Structures are given as C-alpha cells and as structure tokens.
Amino acid sequence: MTTTGEEFTAARGGPLWWTRWRSAAFDWSLALLSAVECAVEGVPFARDAGLPVAAGVVFGLLAGSVLVVRRQWPIAVVLVAIAITPAQMGFLMGIVGLYTLAASELPRRIIGSLAGMQLVGTLIVTFVQVRQSMDRGHQTVGDWFIPFAALATSLGLTAPPVLLGLYVGARRRLMESLRERADSLERELQLLAERAEERAEWARNEERTRIAREMHDVVAHRVSLMVVHAAALQAVARKDPDKAVRNAALVGDMGRQALTELREMLGVLRSGGPRERAVVPLAAVGVAAAAAASRAVEEGEGPCLEELEELVGQSAAAGMVVDLSVEGEVRSYAGVIEQTAYRVVQEALTNVHKHAAGAKTHVRLAHRVAEIAMQVENEPPPEVGSASSAGLPSGGNGLVGMKERVVGLGGVFVSGPTEAGGFRVSAVIPAA
CATH class of the missing domain: 3.30.565.10 (Histidine kinase-like ATPase, C-terminal domain)
Incomplete structure (x- = not known):
C-alpha cells in the first residue's frame, strides 16, 4: 500500500535529527566502522610522524566517529575526510560523506567544489604513494603508470559515490513531489466531494422550497375559496336551495382542481422509473428533482x-x-x-x-x-x-x-x- 506525504511525515520519529530509529542505528554502525578503520590507519601514521601509537589511534577514533553526523552536517564530514586524506586515513568516511553530500539538498556548486577538493586531495596523495613505492623498487612499471594509477584511484574513490548520491537525491525529491501531488489531489477530491454535497443539499433545499411554494399556492387558494363557498352554502342552505346546490358544485369543482394540481406536482417528483431511482445516490435526489421540476415547467405543465x-x-x-x-x-x-x-x-x-x-x-x-x-x-x-x-x-x-x-x-x-x-x-x- 502507498502512503501519502502527511502519513509519511506522521510515521517518522527518531532521536535527534534522525527521522527513524533504523537510520540512527545505521549511521552509528557506519561511524563505528569508520572509527575502527581510522584507528587502524592511525598506527602507521603515528609511526611515520614520530608520535605515540596511542595518539594515532585516538586521533583515528575521533576523526572516524565524525561520520555519525553525516545526515545533519555532510559538509563537515567531507571537510574532515579531506583534511585527513594526507594521513592516508578515512577512505570509508570520504566515500560515505561524498554520497551523503551529493544526495542532500545543498546547491550543486557546493557539492561540485567539495567533490573537486576531495578528488584533488586523493589524486595528490595517491600520486605521492605510487611514486614512493616505485622509488623503493616495489613497482617496475614505466613512469606513465604513476599519473594513471593516481587518476584512476582518485576517480574511483570520488566519482561513484557522487553519481550515486545525485541519483538517490533526485529520486528522493521525485518521490516527495509525487507524495505532495497525491496529497494535493486527495485534498482536491475531498473538496470536490464536499462541494458536491453542498450543491446537492442546496438543490434539495431549493426543491423543498419550490414544493412548499406550489403547495401553498394550490392549497391556500383552492381551500380558501372552498371555505368561502362553504360559508356561503351554510348561510343560504335553507333560504335558497338552488344557490346552495350551485355553491356545493363549485366547492366540488375546486376540490377536484386542487387534487389535480397536487397530482401533477407529485408526478414530477415521481418522474423516472424504479430502476433509475434505485441507482441514483441520495445526494443527487435533490438535483434530479429540481431538474425534473424545471423540465416540467418549461414543457408547459402547470397554470x-x-x-x-x-x-x-x-x-x-x-x-x-x-x-x-x-x-x-x-x-x-x-x-x-x-x-x-x-x-x-x-x-x-x-x-x-x-x-x-x-x-x-x-x-x-x-x-x-x-x-x-x-x-x-x-x-x-x-x-x-x-x-x-x-x-x-x-x-x-x-x-x-x-x-x-x-x-x-x-x-x-x-x-x-x-x-x-x-x-x-x-x-x-x-x-x-
């Protein structure tokens, strides 16, 4: 099942800046691996720099643990990775940091600048390492191998995470856009349903008012005349029997006319077969009745x-x-x-x-x-x-x-x- 943007936002809830507990656990695991890697790589760095091994290990642990804040401050993670690149440390942190940076909402120029700095730093460090290795006699390939190895290594460590991050970020933004569009469509459909219900209620009220007016006109006029004639009939019943008979006939005619007009109005309300009335929703009854009444008036039914x-x-x-x-x-x-x-x-x-x-x-x-x-x-x-x-x-x-x-x-x-x-x-x- 799919979830809308509001449900997706409501479902999120993790510690600090993490949206989910699973994301927090994943980042802490990456930070732990990065810290272990940097601690291991800190041992040769301390020996080459003439520092105590413990200092190199502590430095590696502190530098590698910076990866835990990659979602909140990706720029800081990449800068730390660039800073420790000369010490030949933090390769995992650099790869993950570049991926997170490229997948973020930061401007492309910032992403490109930091990725370029990481590429140049890795290129220089790799170039120096390969050259030192050839000078020591560990490599017997020609001089062309040094720039090739340095360029290939630096591109391999920077280009894939950046491209993957750009793809994931674009896909994430697309999904968010689709969620927002789904929310917007859902709200529009709900608004249309409410307006349709309001129009149906308005049509029902209009039809009730129209029927009330018709009933009032028919009943009030006909019955009023019948009451007047009945009063006259009562007054002249003994004095003038012939006039009483005429008044009684008038009362009967008016009663029949009132019944005829009432039947016409009820016929308008009953227009349409049983099958049609069975499938028409209740919200559309008022609209259908009003339309039938309007057609009846336009077709000349009525006075x-x-x-x-x-x-x-x-x-x-x-x-x-x-x-x-x-x-x-x-x-x-x-x-x-x-x-x-x-x-x-x-x-x-x-x-x-x-x-x-x-x-x-x-x-x-x-x-x-x-x-x-x-x-x-x-x-x-x-x-x-x-x-x-x-x-x-x-x-x-x-x-x-x-x-x-x-x-x-x-x-x-x-x-x-x-x-x-x-x-x-x-x-x-x-x-x-």
Whole structure:
C-alpha cells in the first residue's frame, strides 16, 4: 500500500535529527566502522610522524566517529575526510560523506567544489604513494603508470559515490513531489466531494422550497375559496336551495382542481422509473428533482396566463367584486414566466379572500416589449374583521413566496398598503 506525504511525515520519529530509529542505528554502525578503520590507519601514521601509537589511534577514533553526523552536517564530514586524506586515513568516511553530500539538498556548486577538493586531495596523495613505492623498487612499471594509477584511484574513490548520491537525491525529491501531488489531489477530491454535497443539499433545499411554494399556492387558494363557498352554502342552505346546490358544485369543482394540481406536482417528483431511482445516490435526489421540476415547467405543465380569466371568475363566484384588465399585445412566454405570473395573481387574490373579504379588487396585466407586469390592488374591505369570520388562517408565507418567484427570474416585486387603506401587489418579470 502507498502512503501519502502527511502519513509519511506522521510515521517518522527518531532521536535527534534522525527521522527513524533504523537510520540512527545505521549511521552509528557506519561511524563505528569508520572509527575502527581510522584507528587502524592511525598506527602507521603515528609511526611515520614520530608520535605515540596511542595518539594515532585516538586521533583515528575521533576523526572516524565524525561520520555519525553525516545526515545533519555532510559538509563537515567531507571537510574532515579531506583534511585527513594526507594521513592516508578515512577512505570509508570520504566515500560515505561524498554520497551523503551529493544526495542532500545543498546547491550543486557546493557539492561540485567539495567533490573537486576531495578528488584533488586523493589524486595528490595517491600520486605521492605510487611514486614512493616505485622509488623503493616495489613497482617496475614505466613512469606513465604513476599519473594513471593516481587518476584512476582518485576517480574511483570520488566519482561513484557522487553519481550515486545525485541519483538517490533526485529520486528522493521525485518521490516527495509525487507524495505532495497525491496529497494535493486527495485534498482536491475531498473538496470536490464536499462541494458536491453542498450543491446537492442546496438543490434539495431549493426543491423543498419550490414544493412548499406550489403547495401553498394550490392549497391556500383552492381551500380558501372552498371555505368561502362553504360559508356561503351554510348561510343560504335553507333560504335558497338552488344557490346552495350551485355553491356545493363549485366547492366540488375546486376540490377536484386542487387534487389535480397536487397530482401533477407529485408526478414530477415521481418522474423516472424504479430502476433509475434505485441507482441514483441520495445526494443527487435533490438535483434530479429540481431538474425534473424545471423540465416540467418549461414543457408547459402547470397554470398559464390563459387561465387568468378562469381564476378571476372563481373569485367572482365566491362573492368577490373583481375586474381584470389586460394591456398591450397578448403573446406567449416561457412556461416558468407564465406560471410565476399566474401564481402571483393567484396568491394576491387569496390574500384578499383572507384579509379583505368583500373588498373590490382590480387585476391588471400589461404586456410590454421586454417584460410583463401585473398588479393586484384591493380597496378597503367594507367590514373590519370579515376575514376572521370566514375562519381563514394565514401562515405569513404568501408574500415571501411571491417575491422569491419573481426575484428568481430577475424581476422586481413590491407589495404594501395603499393610501386609501387597501393593499397593492405589483410585479415585473423580464420576458426573456
């Protein structure tokens, strides 16, 4: 299994500057080997320099143990190796130090400079050793062998560790880059998932709000008219049986219309087969419902402006004095625009039934070049408190729903009392 950069960093934990205990044990082992090597090589160095053997051994132990700090201070290790090269000591320390230096994050010019110094130091020492050996008669090869042996030895001790260190350092940086990229992709995927969930939640909230508005418009208007007709039916049942029969028929028609509109809305929510609903994730239900609702509106399912006369006639049949006036050239609009205009007029008439029963109401519709405007204005009710006698409750969401509909289409909605004591609802919706 692969681990991301954050998990890799969290998994590390060693003493001092070491990232892992295994790395610390490995460096201490190398330092011990280097110290033993330098101690052994310190014996001939002490004899050649005329020093006590113990001093050479101690010097070798101290110099070789510097390798333990190779990860933290690689420059210091290489400098110590260069310094003890004339004493023919620290070959292991020089090789490991150059490898660590090349694999580090130090600038290339520093790595090249120190590697060059180590190469020159090894070259000089090797040249001197080979020449002394030939002078003593240990070697019988020609003079060309001295520079060749010195160059080959110095390159063999410096070039391989430097090249290997450069390769390992580049590979390590590549792996770190890949880990960072994996972390970045993981964070981006997590952010995208969170945003998708937020969009799905927003779509579900929008769909719930839309359904609430539709339910409010249908139930509030139809049921309000049914309550008004039921009250009138109760009043005239004994005095005028024929009128009572007509009112009862109107109540039945309005109830059937309300059920039809409710079935249409439920049909939109149930659009799509059982198999499709089974495989769609819960987070996408709100998006799918909103898209289905939008398609239903665009395809013309729902009320339109041609039904305004019928809407006004229903309010007139319930006893409201209402007149409808249309200005401009009548034309068709997008389904969502016509439905919004219809719902605004419907909700405004419902509010008149609730709060100003018996008040004369004027409904105006204006077709303009780039917009459609509507206004519903009622005069003061003839009797204060007549709405309460009909028993019509108010949830206070009618005006809010109308404004949300109109503003959602880029229109303007204004409502408020008039100077004469009535109430006016005005809305302007762009035609496009």
